[in-house]
Amino acid sequence: MSALAPIGAIGRGTLAAMSSVGRVTLFALSALAHMIRPPFYPRELAVALLNIGWLSLPVVGLTAIFTGAALALQIYSGGARFNAEAVVPQIVAIGMVRELGPVLVGLMIAARVTSSIAAEIATMKVTEQIDALVTLSTHPMKYLVAPRVLAALLVVPLLVGIGDIIGIFGGYAVATGSLGFNAAAYLKNTVDFLEPLDVISSLVKGCAFGGIAALMGCYFGMQSGRGAQGVGRATKGSVEAAAVLILAANFLLTGAFFSL
Amino acid sequence: MIDLAHVQKTFGSNTVLRDVSLTIPKGTSMVIIGGSGTGKSVLLKCILGLVTPDAGVISLDGQDVTTADRDAFLARFGMLFQGAALFDSLPVWQNVAFRLLRGSLQRPRAEAREIAIEKLRRVGLKPDVADRLPAELSGGMQKRVGLARAIAAEPEIIFFDEPTTGLDPIMAGVINDLIREIVTEMGATAMTITHDMSSVRAIADNVAMLHDGVIQWTGPVAQMDHSGDPYVDQFISGRATGPIEAVR
Ligand SMILES: Nc1ncnc2c1ncn2[C@@H]1O[C@H](COP(=O)(O)OP(=O)(O)O)[C@@H](O)[C@H]1O
Ligand SMILES: [Mg+2]
Numbered sequence: 001m002s003a004l005a006p007i008g009a010i011g012r013g014t015l016a017a018m019s020s021v022g023r024v025t026l027f028a029l030s031a032l033a034h035m036i037r038p039p040f041y042p043r044e045l046a047v048a049l050l051n052i053g054w055l056s057l058p059v060v061g062l063t064a065i066f067t068g069a070a071l072a073l074q075i076y077s078g079g080a081r082f083n084a085e086a087v088v089p090q091i092v093a094i095g096m097v098r099e100l101g102p103v104l105v106g107l108m109i110a111a112r113v114t115s116s117i118a119a120e121i122a123t124m125k126v127t128e129q130i131d132a133l134v135t136l137s138t139h140p141m142k143y144l145v146a147p148r149v150l151a152a153l154l155v156v157p158l159l160v161g162i163g164d165i166i167g168i169f170g171g172y173a174v175a176t177g178s179l180g181f182n183a184a185a186y187l188k189n190t191v192d193f194l195e196p197l198d199v200i201s202s203l204v205k206g207c208a209f210g211g212i213a214a215l216m217g218c219y220f221g222m223q224s225g226r227g228a229q230g231v232g233r234a235t236k237g238s239v240e241a242a243a244v245l246i247l248a249a250n251f252l253l254t255g256a257f258f259s260l
Numbered sequence: 261m262i263d264l265a266h267v268q269k270t271f272g273s274n275t276v277l278r279d280v281s282l283t284i285p286k287g288t289s290m291v292i293i294g295g296s297g298t299g300k301s302v303l304l305k306c307i308l309g310l311v312t313p314d315a316g317v318i319s320l321d322g323q324d325v326t327t328a329d330r331d332a333f334l335a336r337f338g339m340l341f342q343g344a345a346l347f348d349s350l351p352v353w354q355n356v357a358f359r360l361l362r363g364s365l366q367r368p369r370a371e372a373r374e375i376a377i378e379k380l381r382r383v384g385l386k387p388d389v390a391d392r393l394p395a396e397l398s399g400g401m402q403k404r405v406g407l408a409r410a411i412a413a414e415p416e417i418i419f420f421d422e423p424t425t426g427l428d429p430i431m432a433g434v435i436n437d438l439i440r441e442i443v444t445e446m447g448a449t450a451m452t453i454t455h456d457m458s459s460v461r462a463i464a465d466n467v468a469m470l471h472d473g474v475i476q477w478t479g480p481v482a483q484m485d486h487s488g489d490p491y492v493d494q495f496i497s498g499r500a501t502g503p504i505e506a507v508r
Binding site: 039041124127128129131132133134135136137138 | 339
């Protein structure tokens with residue numbers, strides 16, 4: 001082994017990473033192109049909206065309510081160290097809407113939706129169902145990928161909005177129930193404090209994270225290797241990639257919105 | 261007419277097709293025989309463009325398939341996959357009528373369902389399977405649903421990958437008759453992969469044997485028994501000893 005071997009390894013790693021970035025970008029562009037050109041499959045879109053949106057509501061709601069409640073407790077006890085307990089409503093609102101709502105909903109969608117899309121499409125690939133689609137004159141990008149990505153782009157911002165509200169309610173419940181806050185004042189403080197940009201950033205993040213989650217599921221599913229092992233790898237890879245990309249995108253979007 | 265000229269395909273270090281040349285005249289039934297793992301399925305997928313050959317030219321009616329309009333090309337084909345490849349999220353009748361429910365061949369739902377049930381009957385399945393999910397059917401039933409799906413839109417060219425594997429002898433006979441009927445009555449061109457020598461005799465106009473990445477022998481089915489080719493002789497007699505190694 002020569003002294004240059006580690007440098008070679010770094011180079012190969014970098015090239016491999018760059019080529020996957022390229023492939024994912026091309027895949028995303030192709031998905032977008034198929035989304036706007038007919039034929040469209042409204043039935044597939046409806047099923048995807050149901051799966052990604054409606055059926056994710058319980059997990060999103062539970063995640064948000066516990067997070068909001070814990071956040072209120074933390075801020076109250078942290079704030080007490082410098083006599084700032086009163087900021088609970090404001091910080092819960094900001095924390096949920098700007099950051100925790102979109103990120104936690106995004107991660108939950110990565111866990112729930114990305115994994116199921118990847119496993120489903122990978123299984124279809126492994127059992128030749130994707131080949132069968134092609135021979136039945138149906139484009140897999142149009143029939144499988146476009147409806148799922150479009151559904152995620154439409155419905156995950158809504159889920160984030162709902163998550164934000166439920167999270168704030170979780171904080172409200174704890175604050176008024178056990179921390180002695182006045183109910184009307186808590187709500188007024190929350191509403192007065194939030195600015196339109198906070199809410200817009202939350203929904204834009206939701207849209208971006210939803211797109212990432214669905215795209216990663218589809219991409220890894222379509223790239224799946226052969227056999228049960230291929231399906232397992234595709235599923236694992238899709239969730240890892242979606243989670244990391246959602247957190248990275250969250251950082252970039254937060255920077256873009258709030259460091260102006 | 262389907263024409264393959266010097267088709268090659270390698271997966272990684274595994275050379276599957278070395279140099280395959282074969283002609284299937286329009287309206288005839290070609291049967292491909294050969295040991296398992298010799299690349300018969302890959303050959304069909306190359307023609308359909310599901311697998312891209314590394315070299316060689318495949319043409320349909322004189323036109324190179326890589327330059328043909330993909331949608332128009334695929335609209336002429338039906339394919340039964342080796343593993344049936346049914347869509348497990350759709351009930352049986354929607355699998356069979358897949359093509360008739362969307363795209364250029366779209367029909368009203370009720371009519372598509374009628375056609376699906378009729379095709380199911382032709383492959384020996386009762387109407388009550390129409391509303392079941394593929395996962396609820398046995399392997400042989402799934403295979404026949406796949407067959408019904410392949411013929412549902414009455415394509416000109418039909419590929420059958422091991423249509424009778426996993427079927428009982430009576431049902432295999434039904435399927436053999438069906439394939440023969442599609443070729444003689446509807447004038448379709450068929451390409452069938454099978455290991456079942458009684459199927460070969462029932463279905464084939466011509467036979468081609470794929471071995472070691474090349475077409476080892478091809479000719480009319482009547483000449484198969486006197487081919488003088490030791491590979492074909494060993495294959496049709498099912499002997500363990502001969503030029504084809506038993507361990508591959
Ligand atoms: N998509 C693929 N990737 C890698 N290898 C493949 C692929 N498809 C087929 N093969 C390999 O090609 C060879 C021939 O396969 P196949 O055509 O399915 O054989 P058969 O003649 O039994 O139908 C096998 O060794 C198989 O592992
Ligand atoms: Mg095969």
